[in-house]
Amino acid sequence: MRNRLKVLRAERDWSQADLAVRLDVSRQAVNAIETGKHDPSLPLAFRIARLFKLTIEEVFDDGQD
């Protein structure tokens, strides 16, 4: 699944580790989500969206539109 995590992170000048601390996950988890190797669960997707004050659809794109 495509996502804007890297862009959103760069806009705030956060490293993957910084984002991982804010989401309470490992840096590897952030990297795997960013590169599309791991699709986050719904609870984690909500946490990500809330952190950036966006909706899930604004962060993630399942390519169905």
Add this chain to the structure above:
Amino acid sequence: MMAKTEDRPPRRNTALLWALLGMLAVCFSANDLMAAASVPASRTWQPLGVLVINLLMVGAIWGLSRLKPSLPKAVLLSVLLATVAFSGFSVAATVVKVLIATKTLAAPWHWRTIVVFTSNLLIGAGGIAGLVWLQPWKGWNDMTGSGEPVSRATRRANNLYGVKELLTLLAVLALCLGAFSKDHPFAAFSNSPVPLWVPLAAIPSWLLARALREWWRARADEHERRSSDFGRNAAAGVFLAVTPAWWVAARAGLAPQPDAMVLWILAMVVSSIGLAWRRYH
């Protein structure tokens, strides 16, 4: 911005390090020269060769301790210091074992026995002191990326995993020490009998390590959990495929009898590779 105290590389007292390594060199020399004096002249080269290797090891510890933090440094320094500690304590334990076997433990010790026992005890303690002081495991941060900020949940999960690994190591170490045989180097993983203290030490450590593994899985983040499950599924797949094939091959005389420990080791290796591949790939 001022760097946090924990970000600064620790300043080490060079004189203390020299003293520790000098003590190790003296103890190795005393022990190996004593051994050289007690063997026939034609075999003197053996303990002297061991002495050269031991002194090279001490020199390597010194050289590595001067390098900047890196993964190779962390690995080599950890292995060298652990080897020093293990060799010292194992020889000291062997001295006590021999004295017990010859029923001379309570009798006054010969001065040579005192020198060998004391020097090896100091070697073991020196290895542990070096590990505690130099803390080579901090270089492992390069691999885990934990030099960066880490969330509280991740730190807790990592600590749990570290304790689990230590307990596993303890179980394997008990098995290796209990089943050690010069004639059969792989006796630890054979079906040969072991003394009663081995299961008493190894089984609780192993079972506790497995319980901690499940606790870690419950507390790890979802990516870690999926990586772990991926490794386990791969291991189960290999086990389910190999076991019956080996069993049938053995019945047809094409292979030796299936060995549970070989299958277990295979499953553990596949599980670890699967977890690491999914985690870091």
